Amino acid sequence: MLKKTLIALSATSLMAASAIAQAAxxxxxxxxxxxxxxxxxxxxxxxxxxxxxxxxxxxxxxxxxxxxxxxxxxxxxxxxxxxxxxxxxxxxxxxxxxxxxxxxxxxxxxxxxxxxxxxxxxxRVRNIYSTKRTGKPESITYDDLADPKYKGKICTRSGKNAYNVGLVASYVAHNGEKATREWLEGFKENLARRPQGNDRAQVKAIKEGVCDLSIGNSYYYGAMMANDEQRPWAESVYINFPDQKGNGSHVxxxxxxxxxxxxxxxxxxxxxxxxxxxxxxxxxxxxxxxxxxxxxxxxxxxxxSWGEFKSDDLPVYKLAENYATAQKLLDEVRFDL
Missing domain, CATH: 3.40.190.10 (Periplasmic binding protein-like II)
Known part of the structure; x- marks a missing residue:
């Protein structure tokens, strides 16, 4: 009886151990x-x-x-x-x-x-998209977003979106707080409309003639090309990699x-x-x-097929270090208003 009990207990222990191992x-x-x-x-x-x-x-x-x-x-x-x-x-x-x-x-x-x-x-790269109504830019930079020659010609989603805050944080890391505030003020002055929508909506706005430039993540271009409704939006723009003669494109x-x-x-x-x-x-x-x-x-x-490019080699943790500053500056210039 004792032997049978020990065997039963042993079998039960093995089954329990097996169940634990499988659960792990x-x-x-x-x-x-x-x-x-x-x-x-x-x-x-x-x-x-x-x-x-x-x-x-x-x-x-x-x-x-x-x-x-x-x-x-x-x-x-x-x-x-x-x-x-x-x-x-x-x-x-x-x-x-x-x-x-x-x-x-x-x-x-x-x-x-x-x-x-x-x-x-x-x-994911933060690209600048440009209209095909004009020729493809030989080069383009994030600084260009604040150039007066683009006044009323730029579309973007909310400055408070994480993708845009990351871009602003990289600008702070490279150029400091004062220069970033001035850049954001110029960028805001160049907007064709109040920030709204998502990255794809900005490319659609270029197609519709609302603006000539927008910023958006690289993979959205591919997603639009794979979408029957959105393909005409993507086909209306060039995808540009900014700052190729400078720090490289923001990542x-x-x-x-x-x-x-x-x-x-x-x-x-x-x-x-x-x-x-x-x-x-x-x-x-x-x-x-x-x-x-x-x-x-x-x-x-x-x-x-979009081409090779130089990416910004700024360590990504530097974006996190400057994230709060970027948010503060976007508030100070009232970017979304």
């Missing part, structure tokens, strides 16, 4: 990135490792959710866009550092936090953060290493027409 082979992700972009990556990761990826998708509120959940949060990893959101997680003490030779090899130093709290995954990023209380930390780090690697970086480049941060991975064919 997961990684839980909170994502601002859209399902069409990341789900193929997660499927490849699971195929390669056997680790299941559970995902919560959201457009906002993930940092607040992590704060509410605290130590009981199931989240291991956060995927997000824009350096401001990455830094927000760090500043709220919702992240933890990662030390990985693999990640550091794949992601250049200017695209990761010096302390390993966040890592960029893709780059912002999407990226990843390991959560502070990640219950599946080892699996999360494996996923982070996978996302920084060649296979995932190539998928990012092809599906969303973004630029890989991994320098060994080529861009997609359509992105390559």
């Amino acid at each position: 082979e997961v990684v839980n992700v909170y994502s601002y990135r859209q399902p069409f972009l990341v789900e193929p990556l997660f499927a490849d990761f699971t195929k390669d490792t056997g680790i299941k990826v559970n995902v919560v998708f959201a457009k906002k509120g993930l940092s607040e959710r992590l704060e509410r959940e605290g130590k009981l949060s199931p989240a291991d990893l956060v995927l997000t866009t824009d350096i401001s959101r990455l830094m927000n997680l760090v500043e709220k003490d919702l992240s933890q550092p990662v030390k990985s030779q693999s990640i550091n090899k794949d992601i250049p130093v200017q695209y990761r936090d010096p302390d390993g709290e966040w890592f960029a995954l893709t780059k 912002n990023v999407s990226g990843m953060v390991l959560t502070k209380y990640a219950p599946n930390k080892d699996n999360a780090v494996k996923l982070m290493e996978f996302l920084a690697g060649d296979k995932a970086q190539a998928t990012y480049a092809e599906v969303n027409m973004e630029y890989p941060v991994n320098p060994e991975v080529p861009v997609s064919k359509i992105v390559a």
